[in-house]
Amino acid sequence: MSTVAEMFSSPLMQRALIAAVIVGLAAPVMGTYLVQRRLSLLGDGIGHVALTGVAAGWLVGNAMSLTPHDALAIPGAVVAAVIGALAIDLVRARGRTSGDVALALLFYGGIAGGVLIIGLAGGTTANLMGYLFGSIATVSSTDLVQIVVLGALVLGVGIGLRPALFAVSHDEEFARSLGLPVRLLNMMIAIVAALTVTVAMRVVGLLLVSAIMILPVAIAQQVATSFRATMRLAMGVGVLVCVSGLVITYFRALSPGAVIVCLAIAVYAGVAAVRPLLVNRSRARAAQAAFDPHPDHPDDVLVAGIAGSGPLVGGSASGAADTRATTARE
Amino acid sequence: MNRRPSTNGPDLSEPVIAARDLAVDLGGSRILRDISLEVHRGEFVALLGANGSGKSTLVRTLIGVLPPAAGTVHLLGADITRRAGVPWQRIGYVPQRSTATAGVPATVVEVVRSGLLAAGRLRPPRDADARVRRALERVDLADRGHRAVAELSGGQQQRVLIARALARDPEVLLLDEPLAGVDAANQASFARTMAGLREDGVTVLVVLHETGPLAPLITRALVLRHGSIVHDGEPPPAAPGHDHDDHDHLHAHGDSRDEHWADERTHGGDRPTGDRSAIRITPGGLA
Numbered sequence: 087m088s089t090v091a092e093m094f095s096s097p098l099m100q101r102a103l104i105a106a107v108i109v110g111l112a113a114p115v116m117g118t119y120l121v122q123r124r125l126s127l128l129g130d131g132i133g134h135v136a137l138t139g140v141a142a143g144w145l146v147g148n149a150m151s152l153t154p155h156d157a158l159a160i161p162g163a164v165v166a167a168v169i170g171a172l173a174i175d176l177v178r179a180r181g182r183t184s185g186d187v188a189l190a191l192l193f194y195g196g197i198a199g200g201v202l203i204i205g206l207a208g209g210t211t212a213n214l215m216g217y218l219f220g221s222i223a224t225v226s227s228t229d230l231v232q233i234v235v236l237g238a239l240v241l242g243v244g245i246g247l248r249p250a251l252f253a254v255s256h257d258e259e260f261a262r263s264l265g266l267p268v269r270l271l272n273m274m275i276a277i278v279a280a281l282t283v284t285v286a287m288r289v290v291g292l293l294l295v296s297a298i299m300i301l302p303v304a305i306a307q308q309v310a311t312s313f314r315a316t317m318r319l320a321m322g323v324g325v326l327v328c329v330s331g332l333v334i335t336y337f338r339a340l341s342p343g344a345v346i347v348c349l350a351i352a353v354y355a356g357v358a359a360v361r362p363l364l365v366n367r368s369r370a371r372a373a374q375a376a377f378d379p380h381p382d383h384p385d386d387v388l389v390a391g392i393a394g395s396g397p398l399v400g401g402s403a404s405g406a407a408d409t410r411a412t413t414a415r416e
Numbered sequence: 417m418n419r420r421p422s423t424n425g426p427d428l429s430e431p432v433i434a435a436r437d438l439a440v441d442l443g444g445s446r447i448l449r450d451i452s453l454e455v456h457r458g459e460f461v462a463l464l465g466a467n468g469s470g471k472s473t474l475v476r477t478l479i480g481v482l483p484p485a486a487g488t489v490h491l492l493g494a495d496i497t498r499r500a501g502v503p504w505q506r507i508g509y510v511p512q513r514s515t516a517t518a519g520v521p522a523t524v525v526e527v528v529r530s531g532l533l534a535a536g537r538l539r540p541p542r543d544a545d546a547r548v549r550r551a552l553e554r555v556d557l558a559d560r561g562h563r564a565v566a567e568l569s570g571g572q573q574q575r576v577l578i579a580r581a582l583a584r585d586p587e588v589l590l591l592d593e594p595l596a597g598v599d600a601a602n603q604a605s606f607a608r609t610m611a612g613l614r615e616d617g618v619t620v621l622v623v624l625h626e627t628g629p630l631a632p633l634i635t636r637a638l639v640l641r642h643g644s645i646v647h648d649g650e651p652p653p654a655a656p657g658h659d660h661d662d663h664d665h666l667h668a669h670g671d672s673r674d675e676h677w678a679d680e681r682t683h684g685g686d687r688p689t690g691d692r693s694a695i696r697i698t699p700g701g702l703a
Binding site (some may be wrong): 118122123124249250252253256257259260261262263264265266267272295303307310311312314315318 | 475476479480481489499504509511519521522523527529530531533534535538539540561563564567580633672
């Protein structure tokens with residue numbers, strides 16, 4: 087127990103834990119919208135572009151003789167990530183280039199740009215490692231302030247505007263017919279997703295940043311039936327894996343980002359394995375109703391051993407319709 | 417249902433939907449041309465036509481989700497293409513099912529609540545719960561509110577989309593093929609809902625492949641062919657010998673498109689041009 091008390095009394099660990107909680111809460115909120123929009127890889131694309139921003143921040147910091155040299159790395163990442171996210175959204179909205187090609191351009195351009203610019207800044211790729219794989223153990227007070235402010239912004243927008251962001255993510259055409267400012271809301275999702283990436287960057291690293299946005303949602307949507315419950319559960323899972331991963335790396339010298347992501351994947355696999363037991367009877371009944379084309383009507387054919395033989399009734403009727411359709415063609 | 421009093425402004429003689437010289441391009445080709453139409457308060461208009469005739473494109477342009485290449489669209493007196501000053505909360509739209517994504521589960525109530533938003537109203541109003549409940553009652557889904565939409569049958573999902581539009585108590589309602597792929601029980605439920613709307617004086621424009629159980633409600637029919645209106649007037653008479661059960665049965669379980677194609681082949685056309693049970697289009701108009 088004394089070791090645990092020691093862990094919590096370490097200022098370094100306290101800062102790291104606060105950062106882990108904020109990232110665990112904030113990242114899945116935006117992840118829920120991205121999964122809803124089938125843009126799960128957007129966070130990855132933004133993360134790669136953010137690397138160019140980190141290097142650019144480094145270059146500018148160097149030119150201004152700032153100490154430390156990477157003082158402008160996070161602001162650089164924020165700017166680059168926002169530009170990258172808006173570019174993806176623009177491409178998506180115009181529909182001229184397919185979304186995956188646009189993402190591929192960001193992936194390769196972001197990494198290449200980052201390596202190139204860090205070279206120009208007089209650094210080496212080793213300087214980028216902390217950003218690529220996370221360095222939560224070295225979160226400074228200044229870093230923490232940035233993480234808290236950005237995290238609060240992400241949570242405020244992601245939860246405060248949930249009805250509108252849900253509407254535009256769920257059915258964009260319908261949202262437009264409501265008179266909602268669809269383009270503005272889309273841009274807002276892109277910008278806040280970019281901010282989320284830069285918040286999570288210190289904890290899991292840019293290469294794994296998307297995992298902490300998406301995996302908790304993937305876990306939650308296996309058991310939740312509502313959008314709100316999915317988001318809440320994903321936030322809980324996010325905090326759980328971020329904090330547990332961090333605590334594990336306090337006792338074993340492992341990369342926190344890698345441990346957090348592996349934990350999330352293990353939880354995903356575990357939930358997938360026990361999901362049949364978690365799905366309650368009412369959901370099973372609902373699934374039965376969905377399969378029955380006439381749930382409100384009693385079945386007029388019952389097959390021994392098959393509960394609710396509605397599908398068989400539907401099947402035979404469908405066969406009858408097919409016969410008639412054939413007759414009509416003749 | 418709370419109909420807004422007509423004393424605070426709307427001119428009853430002003431058309432609810434007005435399109436003038438409308439042309440719409442999609443993917444570089446002209447889908448609609450020279451469309452002019454006016455729909456007045458309380459009308460129940462069926463928009464009929466073959467697959468590819470431009471019905472959905474017209475409705476999506478009228479509701480403001482597609483920009484016209486030329487011409488103007490006014491809904492309740494406001495220019496919908498400018499998207500400013502439009503009384504969005506008085507307008508309802510039921511898209512075809514395919515426009516929704518389903519990445520994360522959502523309940524029926526969550527989807528219907530989204531219908532209460534509008535320009536300048538990014539969160540549902542305080543009476544949202546009551547309005548959602550009332551809308552679900554109107555489509556006979558009051559007991560399914562907390563189910564995930566994806567768990568419902570296709571016909572029930574279609575009714576969820578209708579409830580989503582009804583939650584705003586619209587004065588004008590545009591529906592895009594609400595009967596497509598819907599079984600007999602759900603079609604009957606839908607027809608009851610629409611009859612209630614007509615009684616309430618809601619102006620309705622509905623894209624249909626077949627008039628089916630809505631035939632008695634329709635006050636006027638528009639028929640599109642190759643992107644132009646070829647008929648505007650009397651609704652089609654119910655086909656002689658139209659057997660409701662037989663019709664519903666076919667629609668519920670067979671592929672109705674096959675039916676239309678089969679019908680057209682029978683009559684020697686080169687394209688599907690209308691509805692077997694209700695209306696048939698010839699170059700000269702209606703036969």
